[in-house]
Amino acid sequence: MSRESGIGNRDSGNGSADGWVAGAKPATATSGVVENPFFEYLLRLADDRLVLGHRLSEWCGHAPILEEDIALANIALDLIGQASLLLKLAGEVEGKGRSEDALAYFRDAIEFRNAQLVELPNGDFAVTIVRQFLFDAWDVLVLERLTTASKQTLAGIAAKALKEAKYHLRHTAEWVRMLGDGTVESHARAQRALDDLWPYTAELFLSDAIDAEAVGSGSGVDVESLRPRWRQTVDQVMAEATLNVPKDGFAPRGGRTGRHTEHLGRMLSDMQSLARAHPGAAW
Amino acid sequence: MVTVADSRREEILAWLEEVKDPEVPVLSIRELGVLRDVEVSGDEVVVVMTPTYSGCPAMHAMEADVVATLARHGVPNARVKTVYAPPWTTDWISDEAKAKLAAYGIAPPARVESDDLVPLRRRAPVECPYCHSVNTIVRSEFGSTACKAILFCNGCHQPFELFKSI
Numbered sequence: 001m002s003r004e005s006g007i008g009n010r011d012s013g014n015g016s017a018d019g020w021v022a023g024a025k026p027a028t029a030t031s032g033v034v035e036n037p038f039f040e041y042l043l044r045l046a047d048d049r050l051v052l053g054h055r056l057s058e059w060c061g062h063a064p065i066l067e068e069d070i071a072l073a074n075i076a077l078d079l080i081g082q083a084s085l086l087l088k089l090a091g092e093v094e095g096k097g098r099s100e101d102a103l104a105y106f107r108d109a110i111e112f113r114n115a116q117l118v119e120l121p122n123g124d125f126a127v128t129i130v131r132q133f134l135f136d137a138w139d140v141l142v143l144e145r146l147t148t149a150s151k152q153t154l155a156g157i158a159a160k161a162l163k164e165a166k167y168h169l170r171h172t173a174e175w176v177r178m179l180g181d182g183t184v185e186s187h188a189r190a191q192r193a194l195d196d197l198w199p200y201t202a203e204l205f206l207s208d209a210i211d212a213e214a215v216g217s218g219s220g221v222d223v224e225s226l227r228p229r230w231r232q233t234v235d236q237v238m239a240e241a242t243l244n245v246p247k248d249g250f251a252p253r254g255g256r257t258g259r260h261t262e263h264l265g266r267m268l269s270d271m272q273s274l275a276r277a278h279p280g281a282a283w
Numbered sequence: 284m285v286t287v288a289d290s291r292r293e294e295i296l297a298w299l300e301e302v303k304d305p306e307v308p309v310l311s312i313r314e315l316g317v318l319r320d321v322e323v324s325g326d327e328v329v330v331v332m333t334p335t336y337s338g339c340p341a342m343h344a345m346e347a348d349v350v351a352t353l354a355r356h357g358v359p360n361a362r363v364k365t366v367y368a369p370p371w372t373t374d375w376i377s378d379e380a381k382a383k384l385a386a387y388g389i390a391p392p393a394r395v396e397s398d399d400l401v402p403l404r405r406r407a408p409v410e411c412p413y414c415h416s417v418n419t420i421v422r423s424e425f426g427s428t429a430c431k432a433i434l435f436c437n438g439c440h441q442p443f444e445l446f447k448s449i
Binding site: 066067068070071073074075077078079080081082084085152153155156157159160161162163164167170171 | 368
């Protein structure tokens with residue numbers, strides 16, 4: 001951890017270009033063959049939410065004020081709920097009898113398909129809020145498109161999640177404004193968080209053959225096309241927050257094919273420990 | 284023409300009025316809008332439900348209550364089917380049910396006016412369920428459950444909860 005914001009270590013997780021070359025066959029860190037592309041696609045949607053939801057839940061009992069403690073726990077609950085619905089659907093699509101719990105608790109880091117942005121440590125409150133805002137602004141656009149997915153269960157989950165995501169975005173946008181246009185200290189921390197997180201947002205807009213297949217079947221989102229609208233929201237809120245949007249440059253990637261930063265494994269060792277110590281246990 | 288299945292369905296819907304939201308025990312699951320339908324075919328009873336929020340932990344309790352309540356009324360094999368579309372909205376809560384919420388001390392949800400991303404703090408004033416003052420402020424956009432926010436009344440100096448409009 002070289003920086004106070006707690007992100008640091010920019011060398012980790014910069015995966016190779018496998019699977020990201022236009023026209024190339026999708027490959028993952030676990031195998032060169034993708035048997036079921038739509039299952040993979042659903043994991044990408046679900047794992048962003050599961051991992052970010054767990055990160056937010058780490059704030060429970062630690063947030064700077066009680067109201068925000070409750071807010072972060074509520075947003076975590078929504079994201080984990082969405083992940084649960086999506087993983088259940090993924091399990092059905094896979095057709096190997098894996099439940100949402102099996103997929104959440106009995107896959108290793110290399111089998112996770114979330115973007116690296118969501119697995120980074122929480123850092124300080126500014127890092128958590130800025131990351132959440134950057135994600136929410138993207139998430140609303142993704143879910144909007146998925147409400148017309150040809151797979152009806154996915155469209156239904158997206159319509160429900162979209163209402164929640166809009167509420168999250170309004171809340172986090174408000175906080176970005178307050179932190180950026182707040183005190184000298186809160187401004188500096190928010191700007192540092194934005195600078196550190198910015199490179200990791202690039203991965204949200206990358207697509208490969210798995211995305212293309214989902215888009216082709218009418219149940220996926222062309223994420224690259226969302227970027228202008230996302231930038232519009234981000235630029236507007238950052239201007240109001242008196243924060244400078246960094247230049248694009250260094251862009252780590254690989255999360256979507258199972259190449260993660262060192263942080264995901266540590267997070268999972270905490271998140272999965274109970275389920276693995278007592279497999280099959282029920283409340 | 285009223286068929287046997289129709290009257291059976293009405294009977295089951297009446298029994299399900301006993302099932303309340305565990306977090307808001309003045310509303311039945313029908314009044315809340317979570318109970319969508321009951322499908323009867325022969326001996327098979329399927330209760331169709333939709334969640335309020337994706338991660339609402341009370342859903343499991345409500346589903347278990349539905350099955351237990353029907354078993355008590357001699358329907359041993361009822362099954363719950365969860366649907367996500369159309370997505371749940373607080374606009375499904377009737378005026379009568381909203382009055383029950385206010386009497387219980389929870390400010391009822393306003394009608395969902397727009398789906399746009401209006402900043403949260405610029406919404407219409409909320410009336411205090413205790414003293415009816417509109418001199419109230421939002422303390423927290425999120426509350427003790429996924430469906431509520433926390434407000435404070437400057438009139439009677441009392442905190443209260445608001446059912447969020449979604």
